[in-house]
Amino acid sequence: MAEAIAHHRELMAERDAHAEHAHIEHDTNTGISNTKLAMWLFLGSECLLFGGLITTYLLYKNPLEGPTPEEIFDIPFTSTSSFVLLMSSLTMVLAVSAIERGDHHRLRVWLTATALLGGTFIAGQVYEFTVFYNEGLGFTTSRFSSAFYTLTGFHGVHVTVGIIMLVSLILLSLRGHLPEHRSETVEIVGLYWHFVDVVWILIFAVVYLIP
């Protein structure tokens, strides 16, 4: 009996002696950094936000009055701006790859390109909204118009926030505050950016392409 107790104590002491060692070896339990995991979780949450908005749009896509989707949508124009947004994902990947290689010059080039492509997409959206408004589709015109502007508007706001993040990264990099060992920051902004792009593919298909 006493022997068992002594053995138990020995085991406990041995275990705690190894504790600190064990802690250094694993940065995190999952191996994913805290920040990246947080971004993945946030994006998971965003899926449900867009899910609610897309569902609403599907319910209301046929208006009782005012212009219908078929009358106002300019598919070639929106396809072009969608292509621009998709290309920005490519430049984002190149930016992440650049900083991982320690190429800060190309990092800034590709980040700038990504921000500009995103800006082009937003400009296209503003133009499109203006045209639609002039064709008689106001925010309050019909159930379709409210749902359309809210869904695409929410997405536009997300792209805008992404651009702000990209510009912040460029400024940080220019001031020398974005060394290689913080490349994950770029990668995490990239995750957000790709998510916004993927959501647009879905929105583009649901709103513009599916009759």
Next chain:
Amino acid sequence: MAITEPRPLALPSGEGEFTVEHPLGVFERPKPRGGWRSWLTTVDHKKVGIMYGAAALFFLLVAGSEALLIRMQLWSPRGTLLSADAYNQVFTMHGTTAVFLVVMPIGAAFMNYLVPLQVGARDVAFPRLNAFSFWVFLMGGIFLNSSWFLGGAADGGWFNYAPNNGVLYSPTHGIDFWNIGLILTGIASLVGSINLIVTILNMRAPGMSLMKMPIFTWMALVTQFLILFAIPVLTSAQFLLLFDRLFDANFFNVAKGADPLLWQHLFWIFGHPEVYLMILPAFGLVSEMLPVFSRKPIFGYPFIVFSGVAIGFMGWGVWAHHMFVSGIGPISVTTFSLTTMFIAVPTGVKILNWTATMWGGKLRFTSPMLFSIGLVTMFTIGGLSGVSHSIAPADTQQTDTYYIVAHFHYVLFGGAFFGFMGAMYFYWPKVFGYMLDEKWGKANFWLLLIGFNLTFAPMHVLGLHGMSRRIYTYDSGYGFDLWNKVATIGAFTIAASVLLFIINIFRSKAKARQLPPPGPDPWDARTIEWMVPSPVPAYNFDPIPTVTRVDDFWYRKYGETEDGRLVRVAATEDVVQKAEGDHDVHLPSPSYWPLVTAVGLPIIGYGLLYTWWLCLIGGLITVAGIYGWALEPPDDPDAAHGDDHGPDEPAADEAPASEAGTGEDAVDKEPETVG
């Protein structure tokens, strides 16, 4: 292109945090000292937890007063205390406050305080985001309740069904306050959920695999995933309603062909996971308390865990049982009837596990134990009436009657609230360093149990007799008089027991001066949070313990003989951690920015309702807060920093990550609040 001109990069080594001594030149870095200012700038998960708890207790008094107003109005037929309009506002705000500002934040209080302790971490993953969550929650609560003084509160029930929630039927700003206030508390919950999930998944002590986590931590994990996915659905619905009310959109405008059922679906897709995320933290707490006071391990640890996870999944497939009378059609009704019956199974598994835990144990009937048993029994009653809702024809009779009111108070008051009260008694010595008086605690329990049953048991009868909920008065002659009087007496009994609890806090504190301190482990408990001194020091653990099994702390104290008898292997004093000595542990530094960022948000809210100028001011404050936050290093370079604790110091790898992430995350949240 000047912009891409190569420049020499600073910081080639790992010592890479750039420092801004006076971020934006506004604030000096707050120093970790005592006093009220330390609470405003704290990023310590324990202080944040305590603030969550204090705020929730305050809102409990608000929601309780509203409940008493309701009961006084219904004391006799043709009551005249409240007008119909005032009654609508009172019961709406009672429900909203109780759900979003009492039960959810008490859960958040326990999760914030306990999860890092139970997993053996120094703090949560993102300490400043944690403080931000609390401040946004508080701002949202204040914003919501400020509607009482600004033209009237929301009046459509806590779910504010369309089209009643439109400007046509609710012309005051009440529902706008409800919308924006709950969007704010939603942001708080969402940020908090990301924070706690990352903490649980990433920051466990060495050796603590998922299946060795304490059950409360498991339930917290499930709860936070429910929050993560449920809250954005409510937020999207509330944005639709906000656009309808403020900018004349047509989401719920029937004249333009809108479908009011859309609101019900979105609300309950959020709303049903919501009820599980309110009850699961209490389930977790009870699963901690019952084994301690039965001196037995929890019966069927994996079953408790997986039934909790199963509730988390199945909770998404039952929402339409709130809508059986809305005309969703026989197929939907049948489907949701079946799923609702099925979800009773994992809950039943838990009840069985708790009962079997107590079976054959050496029971100690302390106040936490009494409250835990209260939860098991009262929740079972509520669960059974819940199953009766799954039978759609019966539910058709019960919908919108007091039977429903009785049901959800049995599960949320008899369930969640009893669990939280027990946990207050259980964890009070750990948090504040003194025990709550046991005699008063038991009186508190019995008074609450009696008052609770007096209030809500008669509502079953009233409901089956056909008394509608949300009606401000009734005529005599329907047989409602007697049971309403009983319920009102019960409500005041509950109020008396809450008063008893508050008196007990102060009385015990005064008495504790003559008593010896309770020590780290007053209850002979099982999980590692009881290893640290009471009250818990700022650094939590030193050193971080290594965990080998469930109830690790218990098995540091006790072993088993060959025939399975319990035998003490070490004195408690030898295995707990000591408060004395030099613990120079590097901790996250306090910060003003979470508070500043949060303060801007309700100002934007007022701006949306009154004048756009306020939006601009609030937006500027928030943006300034975010940038101040992003540019401020998470750790004050001047703060004390002992090298002797290098090995188990989490800051080394976390610091750069959390610095970058908090900045970006905060930027993400921003458009949701302005948009």
